[in-house]
Amino acid sequence: MQIEKSVTDGVTVLRCDGRLTMVAAPALRSAVEEAIGGGARRLVVDLSTAPFVDSSGLGALVNGLKAARVAGGDLRIAGASEQVLSVLSLTNLDRVLKPYAGVAEARDGW
Incomplete structure (x- = not known):
């Protein structure tokens, strides 16, 4: 999995390209930690472009949310596939990691 970082209007976007599994989860954790360490508060x-997320990927997202909130910010997810939305719903994580249709919608309200 590749992770591309961009910053627009004070919002850091981490675009995950590929399956977010136990192999890729550490890269996402590192990218979130690096962004927060660099001063990002809105992620x-x-x-x-991540068609699949397993439990390790969910763990990385939850850890990222926790790290962002501890730093005084927030983490949102955008553009999740039907599979990812289903997993979020089944685990009730959609209540904590509210999914947004796209990056533009996730940025709104900040």
């Missing part, structure tokens, strides 16, 4: 994880 969006763009999952529009």
